[in-house]
Every structure is written in C-alpha cells, then in structure tokens.
Amino acid sequence: MELYRDQKLIYSSYAPRHYYKNNDPEAPELTDSHQHGPFYDWSPVYTLNFSDGEITALLYYNGFDACYSICCDLLLIICLASFPLFFLWGSRGIVKYIVQLSEEIQAMEGGDLDHPITVQGSDELTTLASSLDSMRLTLRQQHEDEAAAAAKVKNLITEMSHDLRTPLTTLLLYTEILRHRKYETTAQAEDYLAKIDTKARQLKQLSDNLFEYALVTRDTVAVLDPPTRFSQIFEEPLTEMVGELQERSFACALDLGEEDDTLTVKEQYVHRILDNITSNLLKYADPAQDISVRFVKENGKAGLAFENAVLPGQHRTDSTKVGLTSIETMMEKMHAVCRIEQSGERFCITLLFPIALSVTPQA
Structure with missing residues (x-):
C-alpha cells in the first residue's frame, strides 16, 4: 500500500521510511498523464478523506519481488546444504591419504621398518610423509647397527671364553704338576x-x-684433535715402536716419503x-725378515702400511683378533680406514686418515 498527498508519496509499506519522510524531494510525483496519477488504469486506487485532508491510496501486489525473495532463500538453503x-x-583424496599415512605409521610403530611411507603430492602432507620415511630409514639403520653390534659382542664373548679356557687349562695342569x-x-x-x-x-x-676393546666401544663419540702435520703425529710413536722392535731383534724398513700432509686424528x-x-708384530712376525713401514696415500687419505712375514709354525692364540677389532673401532671413530690383508705368509695392515684442507693464513 502507498499513500499520496498532493502528488507526493507520504507512506509506503514497501519502501524504506526515509524515502518518503518529510516530503522527500526525490519521492515520485503524480502526473496528469495518468487518470489517477502514476498508476495504471487497472491499479486499485482509492480516495480517502481524513481530518487533515484528502489522501490517495494505492494497493498493489509485487509478485516478482516475492518470487525473487523466495528464490534467494531457496538458493541460500541449497548452497548451505550443498557446501558440506x-x-x-x-x-576425499586428502582424507584417504591421511588414513593411509596413519596405517603406515601404525605398522612402523609395530616394528615394520621395511615398508616405505607413501610420498605423493607436493603439499604439507608430502613434506610430513617424506620426513616420516627418512625417520623410518634412520630407525632401520640403527636397528641393523645394534643387531650387528650385538652379534659381534656375542661372537667375541664366545671366542674369548674358548681362548681363555685353553691357556687356563694348561696353566692349571702345570701348577698341578709342580704342586705334587x-x-x-x-x-x-x-x-x-x-x-x-x-x-x-x-x-x-x-x-x-679385551679391556682396550671395551674402553674404545664405550666412548660413543671421539673428539678429534686439530689438524696436524703427518710428521708431528707419527714421529714420536713410530720412534718408540721401532726402538721396542729392535730391542727384540726385529729389523724395520722405513719408507715415509717426502710428503707431510695435514691429517685430522685423535693422537691418543x-x-x-x-x-x-707392535704387540701383534712381537707375537706373530718373523724376526728373520724385515718389517716394512711405508707411507701410503689413497683417495684423499694418507697414512701408513705395516707389512711383515708371519712366523712359520706360529699358531695365533689371539684367534678372536680383539686387538685388530679395537684398531678397526678406533679408526672408524676417527672417520679413517683400516684395511687388513693376509696372503700366504704375508700380513699387511693399512691405516688411512682423512687429509685436512690446508688453511692459508691471511696477511
């Protein structure tokens, strides 16, 4: 319903109140071109007499606006219902991937470290899956290392018990003979x-x-000394070694070369x-032949090679090779290489240490 006075809209049940309040100049005016003002002939127009004057009333129904409003409401309802x-x-793909990762993590928690974590896509879940797979590989390597170390210790204990029992039995036998x-x-x-x-x-x-081996394996991390020249590292221990061997009638042939590379080691x-x-040479080397000590350099590493002839008929009582195992362990902790070779009656052990980069002092 709209009410007009003097061709000005004074009330509308549809338009906002400010549109017609205080004789708004923008309010639509009735014109003489229409019989009843701005209305169609079929528009229901009525004249109402009030105490303050005459008012023209227009009644109409805007079906388009009503349908538009209903359609908007329906569309909103459909959108809200369809969004989930x-x-x-x-x-669904992300949820499926998360469920798959959850199952693979549960399998990894159960001890299955051989099944890889699925890595797909290029989002944050991909980064997470890649990190989980790296963790799986690290855990598997740790388990393999622990299993190898446990097997090594078990084998060492078994062989040590045998090697200790043999001299103990002989010792008890001779003491029994002397006692009686x-x-x-x-x-x-x-x-x-x-x-x-x-x-x-x-x-x-x-x-x-055995004590040496236990001492070395107990130190999980070896703190290396600052880079030092080859001559400074080996001059003193080689002098002591050669002197002790010569006192026991062994001859040494030294070939240390001219190079003096800088090595990173732990001098202890x-x-x-x-x-x-030295202990192995005293027990198993043939004093009739020279012991060769020579400088070697291979693949960015430098060190020494010790080669000797094995004493004929000598039976190795140290069958567990605990001394050699200790050497290998200490070399590994220094990120160095220990290579043991035996061919016939010749035995050679090569020690290769990382060569440190030379640092040129600034002026």
Whole structure:
C-alpha cells in the first residue's frame, strides 16, 4: 500500500521510511498523464478523506519481488546444504591419504621398518610423509647397527671364553704338576715354570685386548684433535715402536716419503693403535725378515702400511683378533680406514686418515 498527498508519496509499506519522510524531494510525483496519477488504469486506487485532508491510496501486489525473495532463500538453503557435500567430495583424496599415512605409521610403530611411507603430492602432507620415511630409514639403520653390534659382542664373548679356557687349562695342569712334584729334575720344573709364565702372559694380553676393546666401544663419540702435520703425529710413536722392535731383534724398513700432509686424528687413539700393532708384530712376525713401514696415500687419505712375514709354525692364540677389532673401532671413530690383508705368509695392515684442507693464513 502507498499513500499520496498532493502528488507526493507520504507512506509506503514497501519502501524504506526515509524515502518518503518529510516530503522527500526525490519521492515520485503524480502526473496528469495518468487518470489517477502514476498508476495504471487497472491499479486499485482509492480516495480517502481524513481530518487533515484528502489522501490517495494505492494497493498493489509485487509478485516478482516475492518470487525473487523466495528464490534467494531457496538458493541460500541449497548452497548451505550443498557446501558440506562439495567439501567432503573435494577433500576425499586428502582424507584417504591421511588414513593411509596413519596405517603406515601404525605398522612402523609395530616394528615394520621395511615398508616405505607413501610420498605423493607436493603439499604439507608430502613434506610430513617424506620426513616420516627418512625417520623410518634412520630407525632401520640403527636397528641393523645394534643387531650387528650385538652379534659381534656375542661372537667375541664366545671366542674369548674358548681362548681363555685353553691357556687356563694348561696353566692349571702345570701348577698341578709342580704342586705334587710330578717332575724328575729341577730343569724340568724350571721348564714348567717358564710355560706357566708364558700362559700367564697370554692371559694378560688377552685381558688387555679385551679391556682396550671395551674402553674404545664405550666412548660413543671421539673428539678429534686439530689438524696436524703427518710428521708431528707419527714421529714420536713410530720412534718408540721401532726402538721396542729392535730391542727384540726385529729389523724395520722405513719408507715415509717426502710428503707431510695435514691429517685430522685423535693422537691418543694413534698411540693405542701403534701399541696394538707392535704387540701383534712381537707375537706373530718373523724376526728373520724385515718389517716394512711405508707411507701410503689413497683417495684423499694418507697414512701408513705395516707389512711383515708371519712366523712359520706360529699358531695365533689371539684367534678372536680383539686387538685388530679395537684398531678397526678406533679408526672408524676417527672417520679413517683400516684395511687388513693376509696372503700366504704375508700380513699387511693399512691405516688411512682423512687429509685436512690446508688453511692459508691471511696477511
């Protein structure tokens, strides 16, 4: 309904109130071109008399606006109802991928580290899956290393028990002979005492090697010394080594070359390694042939190679090779290489240490 006075709109049930309030100049005016003003002939127009004057009333129904409003409401309802469906339909791939990752993580938690984590796409989930797969590979490598270390320790204990039992049995036998005086001459008794001393020294060597191995494996991380020249590292321990070998009637042939590379090592480990090598040479090398000590350089590493002839008929009592195992462990902690080669009666152990980059002092 609209009410007009003097051809000006004074009230409308549809238009905002400010549109017709206070004789708005923009309000539509009645014109003489129409019989009843701005109305169609079929428009229901009525004249109303009030105490303050005459008013023209127009009654009409805007079906288009009503339909438009209903359609807008329906469209809004459809959009609100359809949004969750479209959202779920569009995210079904992401949800499926998350479920797959969850199953693979559960399998990894159960101990299955061989099944790879699926990596697909190029979003944040892809980065997460890639990190999980890297963690899986790291865990698997750690488990393999732990299993190998456990098997190595188990094998070491088994062989050590055998090697300790053999000299202990002989030691007990000779002490039993001496205790009950089951010898014929004093010379024979002295011979038994000498054998007891030899077996006791073997036991001491085995226990020292085992202690050395336990000491090295206990230190999980080796702090390396600053880069040092080859000559400064090996001059003192090689001098002590050659002197001890010469005192025991061994001859050494040294070939240290002219190069003096800078190496990164832990000098404490270097001394232990050369002590172990010296001990092995004293036990198993043939003193009739020279022991070769030469400088070697391979693939960005430099070090020493020790080669000797094995004493004929010598039986290795240190069958567990704990001393060599300790050497390999210490070299590994220094990121160095230990290569052991034996061909016939020749034995060679090569030690290669990383060569440090030379630093040129600035002026």
